[in-house]
Amino acid sequence: MAAPQEAPVVQVEHVECRYGQRVILRDISFSVRPQEIFFLTGRSGCGKTTLLLHLLGLMTPARGRISYFGREFSGLPPDERRGFNRRFGVLFQSNALWTDMSLAENVSLPLVVHTRLPREVRDEIVALKLTQVGLAGSDARFPRELSGGMQKRAALARALALDPAILFFDEPTAGLDPITSNQIDDLILQVRDTVGATVLVVSHSLSSIFHIADRMILLDPEAKSIVAEGSPEELLHESRDDRVKAFLAPDGPGQGAHSREAAAESRRAA
8 A cells, every 4th residue: 555645646636527517416526546446436327437437538527637747638739648648548437449350459559559569569568468367368358258357357458458557447346246346456456556557436336445545435325525534444444434344234236145244354355
């Protein structure tokens, strides 16, 4: 876990997110330290995916600002923002793999678009990234030939192609069985520790939160804002907010059939 005194990699200050005149989130402020795994979580409809779109620069805040490495990102001109985006790696909920392209071609795509590396160097990087996510020797396979968990791994390999400083995950374990979900969580931990990236995860899975999150914010759809911030364990045991208790309850919206004690035990054993 990153030391508290380290300067934040991500700084969000009083951000307001809107669709037209409809306010989705207001007065959103938080920071993320180097190499943290930081969760954006809450019930369905709380605005966590909308917040992710703002963090990626796909939407512009109505108010406030978003900064990376001490530099404001939300106000950058498009050309500068595109260059800045090279420091981001994104794993989408749908994986967003091109079905008519091999894994090697999918993983190589960011290298083709953003670099002028020769083919042989790109091939070496692709082989390295596929190995890193446990898919060594799968470069010629197509997404349709893979299980859901393997597709997640392939999408992660592509997200790692440019050696990003910040990784964004949108519901990385959605639709996966519990065993595969745990494997993906472990892979996120492994990647963070190996490449030293800072990780932001959009998810409502308490199993994942208690397993891998250093800290989290809890968004609430009625408040349209952050109602809790801290480590999962601190919020579980110390918060007196009924909204936090309801979310972290054994049968709350983030946990489903799994008990919070089992999730906490999974984190302690990791």
